[in-house]
Amino acid sequence: MKVAILGVGTVGTAVANILLKNKSIIKARSGKEIVPVIGVVKNTTKARDTSLPLTDDLEAVLAREDIDIYVELMGGVAQTHGIVKRILAKGKPVVTANKALLAYHRYDLQAVAGGVAIGFEASVAGGIPIIKALREGLSANHIESIQGIMNGTSNYILTKMMHEKVSFAAVLKEAQELGYAEADPTFDVGGFDAAHKLLILASIAYGVHGDPEDILIEGIERISQEDIYFAKEFDYTIKLLGIAKRRGSQVELRVHPALVPSEKMIAKVDGVMNGISVIGDAVGETMYYGPGAGGNATASAVISDLIDIARDGQGSPMLGFKQPLEEASLSLMPKDEIETKYYLRMHVRDEKGVLAKIATILGECNISIDSFLQKPDLTSRKDVTLLFATHTCKESDAKKAIEAITHLDFVSDIPHMIRIEE
Amino acid sequence: MKVAILGVGTVGTAVANILLKNKSIIKARSGKEIVPVIGVVKNTTKARDTSLPLTDDLEAVLAREDIDIYVELMGGVAQTHGIVKRILAKGKPVVTANKALLAYHRYDLQAVAGGVAIGFEASVAGGIPIIKALREGLSANHIESIQGIMNGTSNYILTKMMHEKVSFAAVLKEAQELGYAEADPTFDVGGFDAAHKLLILASIAYGVHGDPEDILIEGIERISQEDIYFAKEFDYTIKLLGIAKRRGSQVELRVHPALVPSEKMIAKVDGVMNGISVIGDAVGETMYYGPGAGGNATASAVISDLIDIARDGQGSPMLGFKQPLEEASLSLMPKDEIETKYYLRMHVRDEKGVLAKIATILGECNISIDSFLQKPDLTSRKDVTLLFATHTCKESDAKKAIEAITHLDFVSDIPHMIRIEE
Incomplete structure (x- = not known):
């Protein structure tokens, strides 16, 4: 041949x-x-x-x-x-x-x-x-979800940031010197590489159509040591995940940094390695781990x-389906309708009434608070850092809240949010 | 159909x-x-x-x-x-x-x-x-090793013993009550179930022939809280592993409890779950995790x-080979020639010269000591427990040493050994 x-x-x-x-x-x-x-x-x-x-x-x-x-x-x-x-x-x-x-x-x-x-x-x-596991090994299952660390560069950076108290910028520079990150790292750390991969897997799992532009994509560029402090405090690990989840007749696809409970297998995938967890209705959870790149x-x-x-010849159909599903085919969920829990981090002036105002905005946006931490700002003596975890709410509501909070005069920068994946 | x-x-x-x-x-x-x-x-x-x-x-x-x-x-x-x-x-x-x-x-x-x-x-x-991963997904590789947790019952028991300070007998009883272990648990905790599975995987990886009787098999029945104390002290986790390793023109197959460095992915597979790590010469390490049993x-x-x-139809040959290997086919390594590192635990009377005598026997059997711990015996005031880790030595030499040590009059029971897998 x-x-x-x-x-x-x-x-x-x-x-x-x-x-x-x-x-x-x-x-x-x-x-x-x-x-x-x-x-x-x-x-x-x-x-x-x-x-x-x-x-x-x-x-x-x-x-x-x-x-x-x-x-x-x-x-x-x-x-x-x-x-x-x-x-x-x-x-x-x-x-x-x-x-x-x-x-x-x-x-x-x-x-x-x-x-x-x-x-x-x-x-x-x-x-x-x-691809083989999903297309052939799990073919008996309705796939409930896929949760994957699909970009080794980002995982290397986040692992280093979790283990050593260093900034994103510093680890990125080191990764570039070691050849783990490109001179222009946007495609990797911005989540676009993972989005391409997620879309391929979702086609096999669900038969869904769609382009990378249809996926909610956020990168790891704004993760700070304050976020990692919060993660450790509540026993989470921060990972850049590609997530596909079936919700009724829709499939939600998203790539973003996520707070994952540290005891989960996917949280233990460190360094440049990749790991993909798949939940099927018959088999339950299986996970696949190994090198995601390299010649x-x-x-x-x-x-x-x-x-x-x-x-x-190749026995299986390319994308896993020999014929269309008889039941109504699944469609992509619009980005704004996706619901998750959030962690919010914001720097505010240390004044009376600040917390009340922020809590009011969150309430008006249908967001209820699950837990809350306040700590001194690491860079400014007059400021404090507020760290919230919310109950489940809509992407569009979270955006609205962040927009409103950003405009408050005692808030010193754009609040940062990380989604929580239980 | x-x-x-x-x-x-x-x-x-x-x-x-x-x-x-x-x-x-x-x-x-x-x-x-x-x-x-x-x-x-x-x-x-x-x-x-x-x-x-x-x-x-x-x-x-x-x-x-x-x-x-x-x-x-x-x-x-x-x-x-x-x-x-x-x-x-x-x-x-x-x-x-x-x-x-x-x-x-x-x-x-x-x-x-x-x-x-x-x-x-x-x-x-x-x-x-x-099976699919090994037969098709990794078909480009010479398989260097397979290391797997292939028996959920044993892994459940060992996980419980690691996390809670309970004896093998107590956890087994609980596992039987929960339906995780059979009334006669020998097939699972004795390593025989894992040996069957290992042999199937080894046939696909290496094309080797052989029956379960040709495999070195040891169960987890003698693992004690003292072994777990030692494991934790040196940052190991105890797992019942099925191991296949290529050694030149031979393949060694063995099933036994092993001390595995706790930071390895395979050490993180807990409870009734299974996990199989495969190292290929091209791909490096990949691992597969999920439920090993259940309807x-x-x-x-x-x-x-x-x-x-x-x-x-099924595109792949049943055991992964369409035709025999042109290079000399691999054979099973005789059990006695297998080489590993060992951990040895023995209870001895707290007397002068005891350690010297044991060290002499180990030396005569070509076994050199890597590390050593002594702690009070938990059950007897007159005794102490000696815990050794050895450098790599032959199975036959380790057996000889244990035989000799067992016959010393100040040794109160048969020394227990657990192999170390780095």
């Missing part, structure tokens, strides 16, 4: 090298020799750690009749979408690690592919076989797709 | 009920209606919580031409082996949760089946799709196999 690798960076190099190194066991498992024969790169003169022949002539590789499977690791959305469709139209399977491509075009690709296999295990949580881990997932295809 | 369920106890009832309850989503995912049409039981008069028609005429059900798949939940080995072979010989797929059957006859069943599907996801770790969780796995078969 001849494989062309489109894009030979860290992951492409690892795919080529592992196919060579583990050739014998891969042949025993798949029943076929899986041979990478050509890699397509933009710059053929750049040194790469692989013996794979390279070319910059993508069109020539796409035209080769002897290629059995294409591995797409170029990244990008619009142009790559066109290329993948051309390959599928020729009846050739594609294996891809491109989460953005899938977040926007998964249903279109499924339609174009027809019976041709598309493997995308590597697009979510790197080396963890979570070799991602290549492990890419090659598992190649082996599945070599074994017997 | 018509399904016959052989054996309608807790799991069989759950399979029938979930197929009915989740009928619509199972049809959408599999492309077929999967309908349980008949259940075979010994006693048809016993009340059961299902509307499935029941019969005690196994032969009549085996003879029915309209049955598409048989679900085997009768248990038992010899007789069941014969029945499953007859079904496969007729070209009908079988889905089973019978770990003992697979531990003894998996290669025979694979040979008899030929191209006919055998699903056995439910045989290991209940609702966790670990609904096990049924979730059984039905996932039914759906795989309905979708497109």
